[in-house]
Amino acid sequence: MLRSRNTRALLVLLFLCVGSRLLTGVWYIEDPDSLRFALGVLDFDVTRLQPHFPGYPVFIAIVSVFTSISGSSGLGFALVGGLSLFALILAGLRFCTTRIDTPEGLLLATLFFFNPMIWLMSNRYMPDLMGTAILLWILALTVRNDHAPRRDLYIGIALTGILAGVRLSYVPFAAIPFLIAFVRSRRTPASLGLLILGIGIWLVPMIVDAGWDQLVLSAQQQTLGHFTDFGGTVETLPDMEERRIAVVKGIVADGVGGYWQHRSPITLIVTVGLIILIARGAWWMFSRETDGLVIIVLAMCIYIAWILLYQNVVFQTRHILPLIPILLTLAWAGGVALMKNGFAGRFITITLLIAYAATGIVLATQHTLPTAIAQVAEHLKKQNNDKRTILTSSLVSFYMQTHGVPGTYIDAESIPHSFSSRNHDDLIVVGWYSSLVDKRPQRILHFHHNPYVNSIWPEVPLYEYDGTFESGSLK
Numbered sequence: 387m388l389r390s391r392n393t394r395a396l397l398v399l400l401f402l403c404v405g406s407r408l409l410t411g412v413w414y415i416e417d418p419d420s421l422r423f424a425l426g427v428l429d430f431d432v433t434r435l436q437p438h439f440p441g442y443p444v445f446i447a448i449v450s451v452f453t454s455i456s457g458s459s460g461l462g463f464a465l466v467g468g469l470s471l472f473a474l475i476l477a478g479l480r481f482c483t484t485r486i487d488t489p490e491g492l493l494l495a496t497l498f499f500f501n502p503m504i505w506l507m508s509n510r511y512m513p514d515l516m517g518t519a520i521l522l523w524i525l526a527l528t529v530r531n532d533h534a535p536r537r538d539l540y541i542g543i544a545l546t547g548i549l550a551g552v553r554l555s556y557v558p559f560a561a562i563p564f565l566i567a568f569v570r571s572r573r574t575p576a577s578l579g580l581l582i583l584g585i586g587i588w589l590v591p592m593i594v595d596a597g598w599d600q601l602v603l604s605a606q607q608q609t610l611g612h613f614t615d616f617g618g619t620v621e622t623l624p625d626m627e628e629r630r631i632a633v634v635k636g637i638v639a640d641g642v643g644g645y646w647q648h649r650s651p652i653t654l655i656v657t658v659g660l661i662i663l664i665a666r667g668a669w670w671m672f673s674r675e676t677d678g679l680v681i682i683v684l685a686m687c688i689y690i691a692w693i694l695l696y697q698n699v700v701f702q703t704r705h706i707l708p709l710i711p712i713l714l715t716l717a718w719a720g721g722v723a724l725m726k727n728g729f730a731g732r733f734i735t736i737t738l739l740i741a742y743a744a745t746g747i748v749l750a751t752q753h754t755l756p757t758a759i760a761q762v763a764e765h766l767k768k769q770n771n772d773k774r775t776i777l778t779s780s781l782v783s784f785y786m787q788t789h790g791v792p793g794t795y796i797d798a799e800s801i802p803h804s805f806s807s808r809n810h811d812d813l814i815v816v817g818w819y820s821s822l823v824d825k826r827p828q829r830i831l832h833f834h835h836n837p838y839v840n841s842i843w844p845e846v847p848l849y850e851y852d853g854t855f856e857s858g859s860l861k
Contacts, residue, residue, distance in 0.1 A: 395487040399475065399495060404468030410750040411464035412509050416757040417842045418785050420511035427459050432592065433600050439608035443588040444551040445513035467508035470516040474498060474711065477522035481530055482715055494718045496739060500746035502643040503710055506753055506839060514707050517553025520545050522711050524560050528567035529678035539567040543577050547584020555697060559689040559708050562681060618698025629694055636703035640838060641710045643745040652741050659738025660717055667720030686712060703841050749839055758833040758846040762816055763789045765848070771812065777823070778816035798822060815849040828852045
């Protein structure tokens with residue numbers, strides 16, 4: 387009877403996860419990163435950055451299957467996002483040793499389901515949520531229980547290999563749990579075999595597809611570029627104070643929907659409520675048992691150090707996503723404890739959940755509307771002018787040209803010495819490069835989206851110039 391009730395509850399949860407993500411699906415390309423994954427589904431080719439190395443082949447393969455079945459890449463991404471959310475909640479239930487058909491399980495599912503970042507990432511054309519689900523399963527199977535059976539350890543080891551093909555940058559988080567599982571399994575050949583199997587599932591097809599030499603070349607170029615040029619690491623954005631603030635903001639504002647400057651007052655309720663629940667939950671969980679919790683905290687610290695130094699946390703807050711489920715399990719533990727403490731505890735928990743769910747729903751709804759750069763592309767496509775010159779960055783040019791925006795493109799970040807705006811009567815500047823033009827714009831447009839929906843280019847200015855020349859550049 388209990389098993390049947392739990393099964394029905396899981397089926398309802400699956401329906402809600404997939405259905406909600408279909409309702410809030412994204413039917414446009416919101417940024418260049420998403421564009422590369424969309425192109426990868428249509429024609430996977432790491433050598434052409436579709437997507438960039440490491441290629442995320444497991445994610446691309448699964449989305450491609452659903453795209454083939456549904457006939458739509460938008461549907462394919464939404465379906466995989468909904469299934470990834472379902473897998474994440476299942477991992478959370480396993481991590482917290484509870485069931486979906488209990489009040490405790492329902493509370494945990496609610497925290498995961500309505501989380502703003504989890505909801506947004508389940509609809510983005512990216513593998514982050516799938517990687518987070520696999521990572522949480524690794525933690526739940528390998529270190530959450532000090533006496534995990536060997537079968538669970540084996541599954542966790544194999545999943546670590548698969549994780550590298552879904553979201554390679556999450557492997558530092560899984561490194562210590564993997565090593566502990568490897569040691570505890572006490573069967574080195576079997577453990578090595580499962581790790582190799584997990585890696586081979588995605589690496590062998592990539593080698594066959596691209597060829598060994600081309601794959602190595604792409605890996606070298608992208609790895610070097612990531613750490614020294616375009617990856618947003620400490621090498622290219624060395625201000626550590628800015629990076630630390632970005633991590634804190636990413637966790638508080640983007641990650642759990644808390645308050646930050648200029649945000650809605652409702653997020654104050656979320657902030658205060660989550661502080662109370664997380665503090666109460668941390669005290670409750672660590673005072674009851676510490677199975678794996680110290681190891682998980684250490685793994686979190688390693689991951690925070692990794693993204694602080696070697697990920698683009700300043701401009702892409704999605705890198706903090708793997709931390710969010712752990713924080714939500716602490717909030718869950720606090721909510722469970724408070725709900726047992728009479729009216730005051732229930733009032734705090736329910737008030738938080740209402741504000742928290744409202745924040746997630748609003749952001750998910752806004753996510754269905756085009757981002758600023760998508761609005762710019764649509765605006766320029768409607769003009770249908772192939773004789774104009776478009777001055778912008780190479781990344782924006784890639785986005786625009788892929789969307790069929792006609793024109794002659796000039797890279798504003800490596801502008802040739804021969805360039806003179808006086809030679810271009812019909813000139814468009816997309817982005818922050820108006821100082822390169824020595825005439826007054828005929829029209830200035832600003833395109834916006836909510837930066838908490840997508841932190842990439844939340845405001846994009848567009849300058850339209852005619853042939854009138856005025857000496858002196860405009861600052």
